[in-house]
Amino acid sequence: MINRRWRLARRPEGAVRREDFILDEAPLAPPLGQGKLLLRHELLLCAPTIRNWIGGRRESYYPTIEIGDPILAPAASRILFSDDPAWPVGALVVGLGTWQDYEWVSPEGRGLRVIPDGISSRAAMGLFGMNALTAYFGVIAVGRARKGETLLVSGAAGSVGAMAAQFGRILGCRVVGLCGSVEKARWLREDCGITSVIDYVREDVPDRLAALCPDGVDVVFDNVGGEFLHQALARTNRHGRIVLCGQIATYDVADPDAGRPLDMMRIIYGSITLSGFLLNDFSIDIPDAQKKIAEWAKQGLLAHREDLRDGFDSLPETFMALFNGGNQGTLLGRIADKQGRAL
Ligand SMILES: NC(=O)c1ccc[n+]([C@@H]2O[C@H](COP(=O)([O-])OP(=O)(O)OC[C@H]3O[C@@H](n4cnc5c(N)ncnc54)[C@H](OP(=O)(O)O)[C@@H]3O)[C@@H](O)[C@H]2O)c1
Structure with missing residues (x-):
């Protein structure tokens, strides 16, 4: 299985540029350790704070993405492999993912939540999402x-x-x-x-x-x-x-x-x-919210719009739109269609 990845090439100085990231493709490595799920990432939320994570300040309250590491980002993903019935194959989950097609993860480490049937990945990241x-x-x-x-x-x-x-x-x-x-x-x-x-x-x-x-x-x-x-x-x-x-x-x-x-x-x-x-x-109050x-x-009291941009190759440009006022609504990079085919 070939996996596309965007990794951090260098720490940005001032405004983020495409050259701060590096794109590669490599066969997906087997999982390390137990209790792993294989995820196919579909939608990646462009969260402005990712700019802090790549900045290298090393603040103990938030993660630092090291040079060479894949870019962390909130994601909606499909479970492709699991040996735990609490995380069924085919389920849609949201949590912390990375700018990659596929990834082995431990659910605890990524704050994953299963999204109930009937809610699309777009709604899970938009109207009902983290923002x-x-x-x-x-x-x-x-x-x-x-x-x-x-x-x-x-x-x-x-x-x-x-x-x-x-x-x-x-x-x-x-x-x-x-x-x-x-x-x-x-x-x-x-x-x-x-x-x-x-x-x-x-x-x-x-x-x-x-x-x-x-x-x-x-x-x-x-x-x-x-x-x-x-x-x-x-x-x-x-x-x-x-x-x-x-x-x-x-x-x-x-x-x-x-x-x-x-x-x-x-x-x-x-x-x-x-x-x-x-x-x-x-976290505990999320279902009620x-x-x-x-x-x-349902009462028609809320307007919400997503700014959905297709393409793995253009993820850096999609992310950069956050800082020049370019996005209109929740900015999402879509890297796979509903069948899991790469975009
Ligand atoms: N505390 C948390 O748990 C949490 C969770 C999620 C997000 N956040 C934070 O919430 C904020 C909004 O995130 P978001 O995802 O909603 O981003 P967003 O959709 O891009 O919205 C941010 C808005 O800020 C405006 N903006 C951008 N740069 C600006 C500047 N230099 N001066 C004034 N306005 C500027 C942009 O539009 P215009 O300037 O064109 O109006 C944009 O509409 C971010 O600071 C993010 O880090 C916090």
Whole structure:
């Protein structure tokens, strides 16, 4: 069985380039050790944080991909071989995969979950996937957003952000979303029902925040970091909650630490909470969250879009679209069709 792989060729300096990765093909090696599943990866989620994993910072809370290793990525995959009835052959699973066609894995090591019949790999990675769930727990459990409060969401037309904004709307919050293009602003208004949108490329953010949030902001859901976080903090109310979901503005740059420090005295005097979090903190509650999301989707309350790009060879270019505003929705690299044939 021939296996295509994208491995890390070198650590990126500044913006990621195709040359940072190396493509090869090799016969699939037999498994090492016991308790293994053979997976055929079908869909790979382009998660912005992969940029941190290849950066080489060696942070103990997240993985470092070594030079020469395959690129780790959340994946939807089909089980091709298993000797454990809990992981039946043919089942669709989601968890951490790699930029390869095939892979032997231990289910425990990759956080695998079997997807119930009737849910497509696309839905498992999209509407019910990791990004939607992150938004759900971020808004509800971490931000504790309540009816009547003002919720400010950055990266609001992105995969996580669009769901966060809509969950806030469903809860009865006054939602203000930031995005960087006319088309994304239109989609947020017309399809997601987010009427207050700031186009941070064409508009002055502090001025627009003052106009749209005259009574301040209660919950900030931040996907972006950088200058936005300063602007949001300046409008955050006393006892406000700032949910730190991601820092995409600082991932694909030469010096991620270059920004100015936050106004700590405002945080102290405002009794403001800044909370980082990970989806994994809420693993046990995922089935309930998926039920709720399914219910809202059935009621027609949620818009969701995937940006599906076919082709193993173009995975680096697909990934790079994350950092130039090029993707419209949950960015997925499709490397096999439903029959498992290579794309
Ligand atoms: N904590 C967790 O467990 C967890 C889980 C998943 C994701 N995340 C984080 O969530 C964030 C969003 O991820 P995603 O998968 O939703 O990505 P995404 O779909 O690409 O959305 C990110 C959005 O941010 C905007 N953006 C990109 N670079 C920007 C910049 N320099 N300044 C301002 N806006 C910028 C992009 O659009 P426009 O600029 O064109 O509007 C894009 O729509 C990332 O920071 C990611 O690391 C965290």
